[in-house]
Ligand SMILES: NC(=O)C1=CN([C@@H]2O[C@H](COP(=O)(O)OP(=O)(O)OC[C@H]3O[C@@H](n4cnc5c(N)ncnc54)[C@H](OP(=O)(O)O)[C@@H]3O)[C@@H](O)[C@H]2O)C=CC1
Ligand SMILES: Nc1nc(=O)c2c([nH]1)NC[C@@H]1CN(c3ccc(C(=O)N[C@@H](CCC(=O)O)C(=O)O)cc3)C=[N+]21
C-alpha cells in the first residue's frame with residue numbers, strides 16, 4: 554500500500570521562512586526577538602540539539618545567546634542565571650536544556666523561568682493554562698506535531714488517538730492538545746498491560762517513549778497515521794525512532810521518519826514561541 558511520508562523537515566523549513574519574514578518586519582519596527590539557551594555540561598546529544606536551535610535562530614534573525622555552564626555548577630547559581638535572564642530586556646525566550654546533572658532539580662529550575670519567557674512551555678503556569686484551555690506558550694514538540702498534522706491535512710475530529718508515553722514534555726501535553734482538537738484520546742505508558750491491544754484500535758499513534766523499534770506491525774491498524782517522536786541510536790549508530798519503520802510504514806496511511814520528522818518541527822516551534830513571546834512582552 555502506498556503511504557504518505559510526512560516531511561517534517563520540509564514543513565519546518567516553511568515555518569522558519571514565514572518566521573524570517575515576520576522577524577524582518579518586527580526588526581524594522583524596532584523589535585528583535587532574543588532567545589537565551591542555557592546548556593549545563595557537555596552531553597553530546599544536548600550539544601547537537603542546542604546547535605540546531607542556535608542555527609535556526611541565526612537563520613531567522615532571532616538574536617541568540619548560548620550560555621554554557623560547567624556541570625559542577627550549583628543549583629543556586631543556575632537559578633541566579635535564570636533570574637538575571639528574566640530581567641534582561643533583550644531576551645524574550647529562555648530555554649534550559651534538559652536533562653540537567655543529577656544534583657540539580659529540574660522542577661526548581663523550570664519554576665523560576667518567567668512564564669512570559671518560557672518558550673519551552675514547561676512552567677506550571679503554562680502547563681496549567683494548557684490544561685484549562687487558556688492561551689499560553691505551548692510545549693514545542695506537541696505543538697509541532699499539531700502543526701504538522703494540520704499542514705498535512707490530517708483531521709483529528711472523532712479520531713481515536715493513542716499516545717504512548719506520559720512525560721511532562723511530550724506525552725501528557727500531546728494528549729491534552731489532541732483532546733482539545735476533538736480526538737478521543739488514550740494515554741499509554743510503561744505500566745499499560747497489553748500495549749498492542751490499545752494501539753491496534755488507533756487511527757493515530759503518537760510514539761514518545763525512547764525505545765528503539767517498540768512499535769511493530771502487530772501494534773498498528775491498517776490505514777493508521779503514525780507519528781514517531783523517539784530519538785534513539787540503532788545498532789549501526791544511526792538515529793532512529795520508536796517505530797520499526799520498515800515493517801510499519803507499508804501498513805500506514807501516513808508516517809513520520811526519524812530523522813526528518815518531529816525533531817525539526819520541535820525547533821521550528823521553539824522559534825515560533827520566541828517570536829510570540831517577544832511580541833507579547835513588547836506590546837505590554
Ligand atoms: N523529536 C523531538 O523533538 C523530541 C524527541 N524526544 C524523544 O522522545 C522520546 C521520549 O521522550 P520523553 O517523553 O522526554 O521521555 P521520558 O523518558 O520522560 O518518558 C518516556 C515515557 O515512555 C513510557 N514508557 C517507557 N517504556 C515503555 C513501554 N515499554 N511501553 C509503553 N510506554 C513506555 C514511560 O512510562 P512511565 O511514565 O511509566 O515511566 C514514560 O511515560 C525520547 O526518545 C526522546 O529522546 C523528546 C523530546 C523531543
Ligand atoms: N529544555 C528542553 N527543551 C527541548 O525541547 C528539549 C530538551 N530540553 N531536551 C531534549 C529534547 C529533545 N529535543 C529535540 C530537538 C530537536 C531534535 C532534532 O532536530 N532532531 C533531528 C535530528 C538531529 C540530529 O541529527 O541529531 C531530526 O529528528 O531530524 C531532536 C530532539 C528537544 N528537547
Ligand SMILES: [Mg+2]
Pocket residue numbers: 561781810811812813814815816817
Ligand atoms: Mg524526527
